[in-house]
Amino acid sequence: MEAVEKISSGSNLKNQLSKPASLGINIFFIIYSLLCIVPLVLIVMVSISDEGAVIRDGYQFIPSKFDFAAYQFLFKDATQIFRSYSISIFVTIIGTTLSLIIMALYAYPISRTDFPHAKFFTFFVFFTMLFSGGLVPWYLVYAQVLDLKDTLLALIMPLLVAAFFVLIIRTFFQTTIPAAVLESAKIDGAGELTIFVKIVLPLSLPVLATVALFQTLTYWNDWFLSLVFITKDANITVQYLMYKTMLNIQFLANNSTAAAAINAAGGTFKFPSETVRMAMVVVGIGPIIFAYPFFQKYFVKGLTVGAVKG
Template structure:
């Protein structure tokens, strides 16, 4: 009986492993196609389509993308600054708010809960927020315009609050008896016990800040403050406008020789590359932080 049960478990395990191997391959193939397309010529893509491996390696898209490397490097620096600063401040303030909401003895718990969650139902809208950020806070053409408007995410506050609620209340009471202040309990005990959810929120916040472009479109006019994603979008819009103009006017240049689809794929590689290298450092915390921090309301 035990042998039969063991054989069934082994057979099930094999099928489960095969399923996840196939699923992993299906997840990797699109990235391989993107990299292959970025290393292919526009004419090759137009004639033969996409492939997992490039038929002929062509760096035309990357040459166009890094034609002026100072602009790309400056955009990388701006994006790294807003990602690091925005993630640090966001995690700090969101964890503080979540810690207060998780404590049963917090006096203004209901008022703070209403203040945080009500805007998720009724937003002030684009025009009022734009007026406040430009006319009152004077965030135009500053890095703070890329950091402050999206600093707090209510979903992340819910994750953090749920995780903090699962910490034993007796631990906080014992620390209080030993003379610890609320700041000491928060920084020395609560945060240290909440590494999985903190790492998860930090990664999600960093990903959002890295992909920031909308606020740059609204508030940034100086070229030296343009983040990477907005710069790539402007480059793509320029090349698309150039291609449209060449289609409607007689020119001596072959349109298929100009970077188009391969340039778009090269932009994807440049944009997502750093995040792909950072994710493995958060991976061991990511699953636990998502499940434990979001199961209970």
């Protein structure tokens, strides 16, 4: 026992990094983290800066003059913003959940060596990564064949399945989940659905969390589906609302006739074009930031998968 302890302690010492190496790695990740955080801080600071000060002095981390005119401009129609927020949150949650279920259900059979048509269905999903029917047939299927125009399903269905993520989940199933575990469950009388729900899914939380995070970002950041399929403002997402607002600001700022008409009707009007861009970024990324801490524990768990062998 003492010899085993000495050997294990010796191996642990060998695996430890030296102090200079550990310090270097820590400094690297501190700098990398700052490079990720500093731009966000700058965006927030610019969004609460005075428009004139931004044009005169440029972007500053400490504004020479604070002004919330950009947020006042955006929230003049607060009802529409909150409704678009609710649409985006609903579409993101439902879309990500359904997407994860469908892709996992597709990936599991093609990961099994005893499934006779695994190669065919793997090639079938891979083929969609290389070729597509084109934009017009894609639109006609959803708008006319399925009649999903101006519905929330039009914001969910086109993004449900990503072939790349299906192949990633399939590869994880093949390389991480031991076949002996599945065979043992079969011997004990478990059916395929029971094996999938109670064994495969709990062991696959790291890859499922990764795919879920990317799908969450995809659904939250999407504005193109609202542009193509939605004509009623009641069903547009917050990203498309910000896109429309930006186009309106650019039009009014570049059209002297329209700006003169607004000024003549309601007095002097200032367009916070620079600061409002930053305010829209803050409004758009706000809720999605909370998704990262939720998925973080599964990423950490994924790093330890396979590290301990019995």
